Amino acid sequence: MRTAIILLLTISTTVLFGQPEKIKDADPGKPFILGTINEIQSQELSEKRILNIYLPEGYNQNDTTAYPVVYLLDGSADEDFIHIVGLYQFNNFPWINRVPKSIVVGIANVDRRRDFTYPTTIEADKKRYATSGKSEKFINFIEKELQPYIQNKYRTNSSKTIIGQSLGGLLATEILLKRPMLFDKYIIISPSLWWDNGSLLNLQSEILQKTFYKKTDIYIGVGKEGLGPSDIPHVMEVDANLLAEKLNNSKSGSLKIYFDYLPQEDHATITHQSVFNALRLLYPSTKDNK
Numbered sequence: 001m002r003t004a005i006i007l008l009l010t011i012s013t014t015v016l017f018g019q020p021e022k023i024k025d026a027d028p029g030k031p032f033i034l035g036t037i038n039e040i041q042s043q044e045l046s047e048k049r050i051l052n053i054y055l056p057e058g059y060n061q062n063d064t065t066a067y068p069v070v071y072l073l074d075g076s077a078d079e080d081f082i083h084i085v086g087l088y089q090f091n092n093f094p095w096i097n098r099v100p101k102s103i104v105v106g107i108a109n110v111d112r113r114r115d116f117t118y119p120t121t122i123e124a125d126k127k128r129y130a131t132s133g134k135s136e137k138f139i140n141f142i143e144k145e146l147q148p149y150i151q152n153k154y155r156t157n158s159s160k161t162i163i164g165q166s167l168g169g170l171l172a173t174e175i176l177l178k179r180p181m182l183f184d185k186y187i188i189i190s191p192s193l194w195w196d197n198g199s200l201l202n203l204q205s206e207i208l209q210k211t212f213y214k215k216t217d218i219y220i221g222v223g224k225e226g227l228g229p230s231d232i233p234h235v236m237e238v239d240a241n242l243l244a245e246k247l248n249n250s251k252s253g254s255l256k257i258y259f260d261y262l263p264q265e266d267h268a269t270i271t272h273q274s275v276f277n278a279l280r281l282l283y284p285s286t287k288d289n290k
Helices: 002-017 081-091 112-116 123-128 135-153 167-178 195-202 236-248 270-282
Strands: 036-042 047-054 067-072 103-107 156-165 185-189 216-223 255-262
Touching: 036 135, 047 081, 047 135, 067 081, 067 135, 081 103, 081 270, 103 135, 112 135, 112 167, 135 156, 135 167, 156 167, 156 270, 167 185, 167 195, 185 270, 195 236, 216 236, 216 270, 236 255, 255 270
Parallel strands: 067 103, 067 156, 156 185, 185 216, 216 255
Antiparallel strands: 036 047, 047 103
């Protein structure tokens, strides 16, 4: 009996003192808000589209300061929005001051194969990517609906940048060659120029002509990526290089082209490092860093 009592006391003591005391009325914390989520009804696309919006520190709708706008393809929260916003926020810290404070507009995806590709003549790709070929509608959405919406809702200046990787890089290249006035800075990463057997590389564009006057900065970044996913062999590094050569042969004096080969990156890892490099090249520092 005495042994049983001692054992019971030992167990009771372990229960009482062996577990940490529960914290009563713990502070649940507050949400960390990175941006806002807007929804826009698109007549061009016949659907609602989600926009993730980052406003820089100090933004005030009631003051007179106007900001550049960065349009980010693949801009969903679980895609590139968070880490690209981080790069812009980091690069406009006062002790870095590489890029101006900017509004970042992340365009969330619905069907990127549909929105980022133009019609292809390759029968196998028509079957493989059944919804593809509607980029013209998506570009119309950007030009006629999205840009006016952002300009009317926020305090913006005339500077507009587009960032696209992979199929997004294909779309950014298509905009550059077909409607170059939509943006003044293009960050094109690992563009899927294999699409339609590289037909975009053969396109004659007004930006190649002497009469094109709009100052346009173009960054093209590509990693060690190898063949694109097409039946007709296309090495992605080679196609990106051909695009840079095509642009460098422009008769216009208004283009500035930066080609960046990153052999330590591949198609999956290149985006973050490329955008960091692009911001360094597109916004050369004028301050004394010594």
